[in-house]
Amino acid sequence: MTTGGTYAGGIWSWITTVDHKRIGILYFVSSLVFFLVGGIEAMFIRLQLATPENTVLSAQAYNQLFTMHGVTMLLFAVMPMSAAFFNFIVPLQIGARDVAFPRLNAFSYWLFLFGALFLNSSFFLGGAPDVGWFAYANLTSSQFSPGHGVDFYILGLALAGAGSIVAALNFIVTIINLRAPGMTFMRLPLFTWMTFVVSFLIILAFPPFTISTVFLLFDRMFGTLFFEPAGGGDPRLWQHLFWIFGHPEVYILILPAFGIISDVIPTFSRKPLFGYPVVVYSGVLIAFLGFGVWAHHMFAVGLGPVATSAFSGLTMLIAIPTGVKIFNWIATMWGGALRFRSAMLFSIGLVAMFVIGGLSGVMHSSAPADLQQTDTYFVVAHFHYVLFGGSILGLFAGVYYWFPKVTGRFLNERLGAVHFWLMFLGLNLTFFPMHFAGLHGQPRRTFTYPAGLGFEGFNMVSTVGAVVTFLAVLVFLVNLVRSLRTAPTAEANPWEASTLEWSISSPPPPHNFDHTPEVTSRDPLWHDGIAPPPPGEEEFHMPNPSFWPLVVAGGLLLVMAGALVGLPLVLLGVAVTLVGIYGWSFEPIH
Amino acid sequence: MRVHQYEKAFLWLGAIMLVAFMIALLVTSVAMGIHLPGRAGEVDPLSINSIEPFNNPGVREVGPGRYEVVLLGSAWSWNPSEIRVPAGSEVTFLAASTDVIHGLHIDRTRVNMMLIPGQISRNTYRFERPGEHLLICHEYCGAGHHLMSGKVIVE
Numbered sequence: 001m002t003t004g005g006t007y008a009g010g011i012w013s014w015i016t017t018v019d020h021k022r023i024g025i026l027y028f029v030s031s032l033v034f035f036l037v038g039g040i041e042a043m044f045i046r047l048q049l050a051t052p053e054n055t056v057l058s059a060q061a062y063n064q065l066f067t068m069h070g071v072t073m074l075l076f077a078v079m080p081m082s083a084a085f086f087n088f089i090v091p092l093q094i095g096a097r098d099v100a101f102p103r104l105n106a107f108s109y110w111l112f113l114f115g116a117l118f119l120n121s122s123f124f125l126g127g128a129p130d131v132g133w134f135a136y137a138n139l140t141s142s143q144f145s146p147g148h149g150v151d152f153y154i155l156g157l158a159l160a161g162a163g164s165i166v167a168a169l170n171f172i173v174t175i176i177n178l179r180a181p182g183m184t185f186m187r188l189p190l191f192t193w194m195t196f197v198v199s200f201l202i203i204l205a206f207p208p209f210t211i212s213t214v215f216l217l218f219d220r221m222f223g224t225l226f227f228e229p230a231g232g233g234d235p236r237l238w239q240h241l242f243w244i245f246g247h248p249e250v251y252i253l254i255l256p257a258f259g260i261i262s263d264v265i266p267t268f269s270r271k272p273l274f275g276y277p278v279v280v281y282s283g284v285l286i287a288f289l290g291f292g293v294w295a296h297h298m299f300a301v302g303l304g305p306v307a308t309s310a311f312s313g314l315t316m317l318i319a320i321p322t323g324v325k326i327f328n329w330i331a332t333m334w335g336g337a338l339r340f341r342s343a344m345l346f347s348i349g350l351v352a353m354f355v356i357g358g359l360s361g362v363m364h365s366s367a368p369a370d371l372q373q374t375d376t377y378f379v380v381a382h383f384h385y386v387l388f389g390g391s392i393l394g395l396f397a398g399v400y401y402w403f404p405k406v407t408g409r410f411l412n413e414r415l416g417a418v419h420f421w422l423m424f425l426g427l428n429l430t431f432f433p434m435h436f437a438g439l440h441g442q443p444r445r446t447f448t449y450p451a452g453l454g455f456e457g458f459n460m461v462s463t464v465g466a467v468v469t470f471l472a473v474l475v476f477l478v479n480l481v482r483s484l485r486t487a488p489t490a491e492a493n494p495w496e497a498s499t500l501e502w503s504i505s506s507p508p509p510p511h512n513f514d515h516t517p518e519v520t521s522r523d524p525l526w527h528d529g530i531a532p533p534p535p536g537e538e539e540f541h542m543p544n545p546s547f548w549p550l551v552v553a554g555g556l557l558l559v560m561a562g563a564l565v566g567l568p569l570v571l572l573g574v575a576v577t578l579v580g581i582y583g584w585s586f587e588p589i590h
Numbered sequence: 591m592r593v594h595q596y597e598k599a600f601l602w603l604g605a606i607m608l609v610a611f612m613i614a615l616l617v618t619s620v621a622m623g624i625h626l627p628g629r630a631g632e633v634d635p636l637s638i639n640s641i642e643p644f645n646n647p648g649v650r651e652v653g654p655g656r657y658e659v660v661l662l663g664s665a666w667s668w669n670p671s672e673i674r675v676p677a678g679s680e681v682t683f684l685a686a687s688t689d690v691i692h693g694l695h696i697d698r699t700r701v702n703m704m705l706i707p708g709q710i711s712r713n714t715y716r717f718e719r720p721g722e723h724l725l726i727c728h729e730y731c732g733a734g735h736h737l738m739s740g741k742v743i744v745e
Binding site: 059060063130131132136139144229230234235236301302303304308312313316320323367368371372374375443444446447448449 | 604608615616619620626627628629634635636665689691697698700702703704706707708711724728729730732733734735736
């Protein structure tokens with residue numbers, strides 16, 4: 001039995017860590033690297049499109065870059081950055097000492113990292129996938145995509161997807177079982193609530209995707225005909241399976257950001273969240289309806305009048321809970337004592353930008369209007385407003401908000417404001433003109449466009465905007481490095497926030513809480529909502545470091561690599577995985 | 591439960607908008623019969639080049655002022671790549687793909703549909719004014735996707 005203790009140093013302690021805070025930091029650093037990779041890919045795309053008939057890139061390179069930009073940003077940047085916050089913040093918010101399955105948590109991280117590295121290694125091993133992140137069959141068949149790019153896509157996403165499913169199960173169990181006494185569901189901070197909802201989305205949305213990639217793998221490697229029209233298969237099956245995953249995926253990307261700003265806005269308005277239960281229910285409702293709208297990505301396929309009308313109506317419905325949230329955030333700020341710190345600026349930025357993205361989203365719900373916009377830059381504008389203007393701004397709000405809790409240091413507020421305004425300007429310059437380019441008919445996913453069609457001005461402005469956005473990210477990196485070199489001065493609750501993570505020191509000790517808190521209110525730090533601890537020291541057990549999760553994940557990586565190299569490597573990978581599982585199962589508890 | 595009157599008004603406004611959306615949706619799709627272009631049949635993609643009417647792609651007059659265009663998309667070209675119709679004519683496009691998924695989009699018209707291998711897509715449009723429309727592939731179809739274009743010339 002231990003009480004307290006400190007972290008061991010050195011690289012080995014990070015590799016074997018099972019501590020949720022350290023895993024959170026690992027997720028954050030990795031996702032930031034992939035955010036930069038995806039950003040550089042975006043810069044190449046914008047440079048190529050700056051002028052008509054440009055030749056900065058070849059068509060081949062362009063197609064690889066737009067595919068990898070999408071995959072990287074969605075699955076290796078935004079999702080793991082959300083996971084970084086799930087890991088670091090959720091156990092603190094519910095008064096727990098770790099997640100329910102700490103080693104499984106480390107396993108999720110390694111799977112994500114290996115999947116991301118594996119897929120990105122394809123750039124150097126014969127070419128990245130060039131079929132779009134949506135990888136529509138039957139372009140992905142071995143006949144039309146003979147290289148290994150699509151195989152890297154299938155196998156890399158299988159690894160990362162398994163990591164996501166495992167992590168989601170872990171957080172569901174954690175949030176149900178490890179809440180401190182008195183932390184009822186209707187007292188959970190909104191960020192924890194949205195983590196809970198997103199975890200259910202992940203375990204329901206990723207399996208259809210995994211299954212469809214397995215089908216595709218069989219088509220490519222063993223000659224099955226799931227998606228092969230010449231043999232009686234149906235490429236529409238891929239589209240349905242993909243979008244049953246793909247649409248909930250956009251809520252997997254946005255709901256964590258909604259959760260973050262639902263914690264940030266009350267803190268910097270000095271008011272409890274307006275209509276807490278309605279914000280919770282609308283989050284649940286968005287997730288529920290999110291599974292009934294996938295075919296609005298497929299209106300151009302020709303689904304027939306009944307399916308088209310039903311999906312059109314359901315898509316309109318989903319605007320309601322989203323609109324409810326917007327009004328709750330505005331009502332929270334209404335009459336509050338607002339403090340415009342960087343975290344608050346990013347949160348307000350999200351509310352404003354998401355309204356623009358939401359409005360173009362409602363336009364898409366009308367099937368005849370959507371048909372006009374299908375595969376034009378109007379769609380690109382729409383989803384970048386919700387993903388960049390929504391998810392990314394929300395995640396940056398979280399970075400500025402929780403940075404003192406994670407590191408004990410503050411990010412510079414002046415640089416934070418510069419970062420926000422540059423990014424706000426940059427993203428609007430980049431994405432607003434795309435609405436017009438799209439309505440003028442500029443198609444997506446074409447590596448160049450002829451002069452004289454009226455696209456030149458819009459594209460040049462977009463490219464200038466992308467450069468401004470890139471500068472904003474550089475300002476953030478400078479801020480990050482500068483802050484990490486200052487002395488830690490943050491006290492426990494620098495923002496005077498209301499939730500449990502702010503009741504302990506910044507950064508928190510490895511065991512988080514000396515005494516498991518007993519909560520008596522929804523905003524415990526504002527309402528004397530923590531019962532006084534019983535006398536004496538509390539006894540608890542902290543998990544040991546373990547390298548077995550890394551071994552199992554490494555074994556699975558070898559299996560995936562073996563699928564491209566040869567059977568011996570697959571067998572070696574299976575052996576390593578089995579040894580890893582054995583070692584994991586019988587690891588002694590000290 | 592006491593609800594503020596502004597909030598109540600807002601709830602009503604939201605509810606009315608929702609109902610109006612749904613009524614508009616039902617009226618346009620059921621009563622007025624406005625539907626998106628749908629699939630108009632199946633065709634074997636392996637032998638499409640020998641199956642009526644796709645063995646003979648092109649424009650043909652099917653009645654006074656009415657034309658039928660049989661159009662084949664293949665990576666990465668259209669057959670035919672140039673379509674000429676007189677102004678004021680009603681043109682029915684009967685299109686299919688010979689290999690991967692393509693998209694048929696005619697600039698500044700509402701002709702926009704996906705061509706799924708194995709599926710026939712049909713859409714009708716009236717070209718009122720003379721001019722030239724770009725006909726492009728609208729669904730990413732590989733390395734030469736950007737090259738896949740043609741023309742509709744309205745005379």
